[in-house]
Amino acid sequence: MALVFAGVCSHAPGITGRAERADPQARDAFYAAMGRMRDAIEASRPDVLVVIAAEHFANFFMNNMPAICVGMAEHYEGPIEDEKWLGIARHRIPGNKSLSRELIQEVMNDIDLAYAEEWKFDHGIMVPLHFLTPRYDLPVIPVNVNCQGPPLIPLKRAYEFGRALRRACEARPERIAVIGTGGISHWPATPDSGRINEVWDREFLENLLHNRREALLAYRDEDVWREGGQEGFEIRTFIAVAGATEGCAGELWCYVPIPIFAVGCTVAVMRLS
Amino acid sequence: MSSECTPISGKLRELGTWSSQQVRRTGGERCFNGLLEQHHYLDYSQPVGEQPKFIPLKRAYEFGRALRRACEARPERIAVIGTGGISHWPATPDSGRINEVWDREFLENLLHNRREALLAYRDEDVWREGGQEGFEIRTFIAVAGATEGCAGELWCYVPIPIFAVGCTVAVMRLS
Amino acid sequence: MSLYYTQKLLYQINRDPATRRRLEEDFEGLLAEYELTQKERAALRKPDIGLLYVMGVNGQILMHYAALRGYEWNAYLEAMREGERSYGPVRTGLYTRADSR
Numbered sequence: 001m002a003l004v005f006a007g008v009c010s011h012a013p014g015i016t017g018r019a020e021r022a023d024p025q026a027r028d029a030f031y032a033a034m035g036r037m038r039d040a041i042e043a044s045r046p047d048v049l050v051v052i053a054a055e056h057f058a059n060f061f062m063n064n065m066p067a068i069c070v071g072m073a074e075h076y077e078g079p080i081e082d083e084k085w086l087g088i089a090r091h092r093i094p095g096n097k098s099l100s101r102e103l104i105q106e107v108m109n110d111i112d113l114a115y116a117e118e119w120k121f122d123h124g125i126m127v128p129l130h131f132l133t134p135r136y137d138l139p140v141i142p143v144n145v146n147c148q149g150p151p152l153i154p155l156k157r158a159y160e161f162g163r164a165l166r167r168a169c170e171a172r173p174e175r176i177a178v179i180g181t182g183g184i185s186h187w188p189a190t191p192d193s194g195r196i197n198e199v200w201d202r203e204f205l206e207n208l209l210h211n212r213r214e215a216l217l218a219y220r221d222e223d224v225w226r227e228g229g230q231e232g233f234e235i236r237t238f239i240a241v242a243g244a245t246e247g248c249a250g251e252l253w254c255y256v257p258i259p260i261f262a263v264g265c266t267v268a269v270m271r272l273s
Numbered sequence: 274m275s276s277e278c279t280p281i282s283g284k285l286r287e288l289g290t291w292s293s294q295q296v297r298r299t300g301g302e303r304c305f306n307g308l309l310e311q312h313h314y315l316d317y318s319q320p321v322g323e324q325p326k327f328i329p330l331k332r333a334y335e336f337g338r339a340l341r342r343a344c345e346a347r348p349e350r351i352a353v354i355g356t357g358g359i360s361h362w363p364a365t366p367d368s369g370r371i372n373e374v375w376d377r378e379f380l381e382n383l384l385h386n387r388r389e390a391l392l393a394y395r396d397e398d399v400w401r402e403g404g405q406e407g408f409e410i411r412t413f414i415a416v417a418g419a420t421e422g423c424a425g426e427l428w429c430y431v432p433i434p435i436f437a438v439g440c441t442v443a444v445m446r447l448s
Numbered sequence: 449m450s451l452y453y454t455q456k457l458l459y460q461i462n463r464d465p466a467t468r469r470r471l472e473e474d475f476e477g478l479l480a481e482y483e484l485t486q487k488e489r490a491a492l493r494k495p496d497i498g499l500l501y502v503m504g505v506n507g508q509i510l511m512h513y514a515a516l517r518g519y520e521w522n523a524y525l526e527a528m529r530e531g532e533r534s535y536g537p538v539r540t541g542l543y544t545r546a547d548s549r
Contacts, residue, residue, distance in 0.1 A: 018521060056508035061459050062452065080463055085515050109329055112336070120463065148508060150542070189507025190543055191529045230507075230542035 002170040005044040005177035006245045007037055007269040008208070008238045009132075011053065012188060013123040014261035016087035016130055021260045033254030033267035034131035040269060041132055046177035048096045048139045049132070050103075050165070051125050052241065054147035054182045054234040058122035066114030067153045068161055070107070071142040072100040078121025078129075086123055088130050093121065096139040099174055103141065106168035111161045128181045145240060147182070147233040155217045158236040162243020169244075180241035182234030185227060186263040192229070194259035200227045201264045202255065204235060209250040209268060211242050245270040330392045333411040337418020344419075355416035357409030360402060361438040367404070369434035375402045376439045377430065379410065384425040384443060386417050420445040451540065453482040454492065454500070455509055462512040497524065498531020504540035 010030075019027065041049065058080045060066060076093045079086050097117075104115050121129070125142055133140075145161075146152055169176045184204050185197035207215040216239050224232045250270040257264040281288075296304045344351045359379050360372035382390040391414050399407045425445035432439045457478070460467045470478045479489050491499040497514050501507070514524040538544045 057455075057459050057506065058463060061456060063456070081512060082515060085512075105326060108332070112328055112332055148506065148542075189511040190501075191525055191532060193525055225542075 002172065002176065003166060003178060003244065003272060004046055004175045005041050005269075006179070006241055006248075006272060007040075007250075007267070008180040008182075008241050009034065009037060009128055009267050010183060010261075010263050010265045011124045011127045011181040012183060012186070012261045012263040012265075013081070013086050013127065014188075014258075014263075015127050015265065016123075017085055018260050019087060022258050026256045026258050026265075027261075030254050030256055030258065030265040030267070031131070034128075036253055037267050037269065038132045038134070041138075041177050044177055045175055046138065047174040048099055048141055048176055050141045050143060050176060050178040051128060052143040052145060052162075052178065052180045052237045053124040053128075054237050055124055055144040056122055056148060058124075059116065059119055060144065060146070062149050065146055065149050066144070067146055067157070068111065069114040069116050069144045070100060070104050071095060071117075071119045071140075072097055072104060072115045073117050073119060076119050076121055076140065076142065079126040080120040080122050086126065088123075088126050091136045093129065093136050094139045096141060096174075099139075099172065100141050102172060103165065103168045106171060107161070107164040110164040110167075111157070124181055128179060132179070143240075145236045147231070147236050152221070152233055153236065155219060155236065155239050158239045159213065159217060159243035162240035163246055165240070166244040166246070178241065178244055180237040180239075182237040183228075183231050183263040184235060184238070184266065185229055186231045187229035188231055188262040190230070193262045195229070196257040196259065196262075196264045197227055197229075198257050198264060201257075201266075204228075204238075205252055205255065205266070205268065208238055208242055209252060209270075211245065211248055211250070211270075213242070213246070216242055241270065245272060248273050326396050327408050327411065330394060330411065330414055333414045334388065334392060334418035337415035338421055340415070341419040341421070353416065353419055355412040355414075357412040358404075358406050358438040359410060359413070359441065360404055361406045362404035363406055363437040365405070368437045370404070371432040371434065371437075371439045372402055372404075373432055373439060376432075376441075379403075379413075380427055380430065380441070380443065383413055383417055384427060384445075386420065386423055386425070386445075388417070388421070391417055416445065420447060423448050450483060450485050450488055451504055453484055454488045454503065455505055457482045457484075457492070458505065458509045458513050461516065462509065468516070496531070497527035498529075499535055500531075501528045501543070502531045502535040502538050504538055504543065506541065507543055 060069065073095045074097050075095050077090065078093060079088050079090065083089050100115070104113055107113055119142055121142065125140070129136065129140065145158060165178070184201040187193060187195045219235065221233065224235065228235070248270050250268050252268045254267040255264055294301070340353070359376040362368055362370045394410065396408070399410065403410070423445050425443050427443045429442040430439055461471055467478065475493065479492065488503070490496070491503070495513065495517050497510065497519060500510055511524070514527065519527060532538070
């Protein structure tokens with residue numbers, strides 16, 4: 001039955017961890033958009049949610065850093081961070097090992113992957129799940145794209161990964177939802193935390209939501225770093241979703257810069273054709 | 274847990290009532306694992322286990338090609354070797370078994386850098402003819418990719434059972 | 449490779465409860481297991497969040513160590529700023545500033 005939902009959203013830890021410090025109006029608008037995304041995912045009746053995330057040294061370190069890694073466990077656990085710090089209680093999250101294995105095997109024909117049978121989710125996955133599957137009852141298949149420890153994969157490989165994932169999904173009877181999570185411009189965990197380049201973000205979202213392949217793949221790391229910060233490299237997760245929805249356009253449901261969350265809080269959904 | 278494996282013969286109806294039951298991912302998983310232990314590496318018809326198979330051979334070859342391109346773009350002088358077994362069954366009761374005919378055929382393909390032939394090996398066949406460690410041909414195939422279009426020379430192939438492998442040295446002629 | 453091991457130790461502290469217990473019970477023993485310079489040991493011990501940041505420790509790693517050692521969010525941001533004032537710009541890695549690159 002293939003891909004039944006695709007979208008992107010933010011995952012910054014401040015979204016849950018520093019919620020009370022945000023402008024209530026901006027925060028609630030973003031939370032409402034995440035609620036709308038939850039409803040849309042539920043309405044698509046998925047068997048599994050694939051979360052393409054950018055991990056932050058929770059499971060993978062530079063002793064063995066996979067370019068792309070896909071989870072293949074029966075279940076996962078998260079958050080790995082302090083529960084109070086993140087504002088999310090620890091949960092066990094169901095996986096779908098056999099489907100993971102099938103997808104990995106299929107994607108491997110085109111993209112070299114690592115896989116992991118053990119994975120503790122950090123905020124990159126837990127913050128979206130907190131809003132999108134608050135009962136933690138929907139099986140999740142995590143994907144990590146290394147956006148932290150260079151060398152990073154070229155954007156075209158992130159896009160190709162998305163395409164390969166789509167092909168793998170199309171070959172399956174299960175109903176599969178996919179989200180990409182990450183920031184566009186942001187400088188978290190630096191003295192510039194809270195800086196947000198709204199103009200650059202909106203331009204990127206335009207390219208993403210019109211699925212302009214050429215424009216998306218033309219971003220150069222030097223420019224991303226300058227305009228979008230050291231965490232702007234996370235656009236790889238969004239670009240993977242563009243690859244998975246090649247030829248489809250999308251809709252922006254929310255973009256609101258919230259400095260204390262250190263990111264322009266984003267919710268966007270692709271119209272699958 | 275072991276299971277009774279004595280062959281029986283007779284008519285189906287003489288068996289009386291029988292039932293089938295899923296054991297994987299249930300309390301009966303041990304039964305499956307017991308069967309796995311008994312039969313793994315013996316006459317199982319294909320690789321078993323939970324892991325995905327390995328990267329397709331074409332990806333190993335493509336990795337070699339990409340590595341070659343990366344090397345060509347550098348001023349440094351770079352040497353590359355691939356290491357692994359061809360057929361071998363190490364770390365099993367069959368350690369020391371070596372399929373010389375199959376090995377030599379693989380080496381022929383490698384040293385003539387026959388891309389099509391190298392990428393046509395199927396995992397099931399490799400596993401049957403070359404053992405569970407025969408999958409290491411990926412390392413040799415990566416070298417074939419890195420030396421696409423080049424032939425090579427076999428400097429040594431000698432089966433040494435206590436080393437559990439047909440001991441091989443071969444060198445590609447870079448053109 | 450010393451910065452590597454500084455980050456590796458923090459990574460282990462962040463993800464592994466047993467390593468966090470060792471931090472409380474036998475910090476010196478834990479430090480001794482990693483190939484670190486005297487300066488790095490001192491910065492980790494104190495902790496000098498600003499210096500660790502300037503040394504080039506990845507923020508996603510340092511952020512959790514700061515929280516573990518009791519730094520509230522704003523205090524943590526201020527510690528990094530203080531580090532830049534005292535020790536100069538970030539020396540290596542993704543967190544060097546555009547104008548100092």
